[in-house]
Amino acid sequence: DQQVKQNSPSLSVQEGRISILNCDYTNSMFDYFLWYKKYPAEGPTFLISISSIKDKNEDGRFTVFLNKSAKHLSLHIVPSQPGDSAVYFCAASGTFTGGGNKLTFGTGTQLKVEL
Amino acid sequence: NAGVMQNPRHLVRRRGQEARLRCSPMKGHSHVYWYRQLPEEGLKFMVYLQKENIIDESGMPKERFSAEFPKEGPSILRIQQVVRGDSAAYFCASSPRTELNTEAFFGQGTRLTVV
Numbered sequence: 001d002q003q004v005k006q007n008s009p010s011l012s013v014q015e016g017r018i019s020i021l022n023c024d025y026t027n028s029m030f031d032y033f034l035w036y037k038k039y040p041a042e043g044p045t046f047l048i049s050i051s052s053i054k055d056k057n058e059d060g061r062f063t064v065f066l067n068k069s070a071k072h073l074s075l076h077i078v079p080s081q082p083g084d085s086a087v088y089f090c091a092a093s094g095t096f097t098g099g100g101n102k103l104t105f106g107t108g109t110q111l112k113v114e115l
Numbered sequence: 116n117a118g119v120m121q122n123p124r125h126l127v128r129r130r131g132q133e134a135r136l137r138c139s140p141m142k143g144h145s146h147v148y149w150y151r152q153l154p155e156e157g158l159k160f161m162v163y164l165q166k167e168n169i170i171d172e173s174g175m176p177k178e179r180f181s182a183e184f185p186k187e188g189p190s191i192l193r194i195q196q197v198v199r200g201d202s203a204a205y206f207c208a209s210s211p212r213t214e215l216n217t218e219a220f221f222g223q224g225t226r227l228t229v230v
Contacts, residue, residue, distance in 0.1 A: 004157075006157075036221075041226075042223055043121075043206050043221035043222050043223045043224050046218040046219075049218055089158065091158075101146065101148070102148065102160050102171060103158075103160065103208075103219060105150075105158040105159070106157055107157040
């Protein structure tokens with residue numbers, strides 16, 4: 001069963017505009033959420049995270065919003081740049097998993113930023 | 116400060132052979148995680164190890180797969196008698212010893228192809 005879902009497999013945005021990537025989760029015990037960016041033939045690179053005690057976290061052009069009641073989070077990238085073109089994975093973890101940082105990943109959204 | 120190192124980057128095995136994938140965590144990290152990414156899918160957790168201990172192997176297939184993280188040397192993911200369905204990208208991640216709910220850092224992955 002897919003506990004973390006990214007329902008949009010792809011997204012195309014013009015350079016300079018805002019990119020909004022969405023993620024839904026089903027397990028209310030998750031208490032930490034992360035976004036990773038992945039280029040082809042490379043490993044995922046950490047972008048930004050948010051704890052369940054917050055509803056927003058910002059780092060430069062990247063902002064993550066968390067709506068716990070809706071079990072929904074989103075990643076906003078503004079302004080979008082061509083170098084942002086990659087696959088973005090949403091991931092979740094929780095202390096209920098028995099310690100450590102075992103991550104449950106969504107299936108990813110391919111972002112393409114066009115000139 | 117080297118990142119997570121995985122080798123080999125690419126591995127080709129014939130059906131029935133053994134595959135050994137190696138992972139050296141970041142300096143100072145003693146938690147290692149292995150994930151598998153099948154084509155067109157997200158990353159799936161396989162196993163979580165600390166030095167000389169398997170903490171959580173709930174994502175490991177019951178047969179042919181094993182993992183270790185010895186006191187000295189890299190973590191090893193071993194797949195015996197490989198089959199075509201084992202073809203995937205295998206990623207290792209590491210995180211610091213004492214922190215929960217922090218980001219995990221990924222290696223570049225090993226792409227296993229079974230022919």
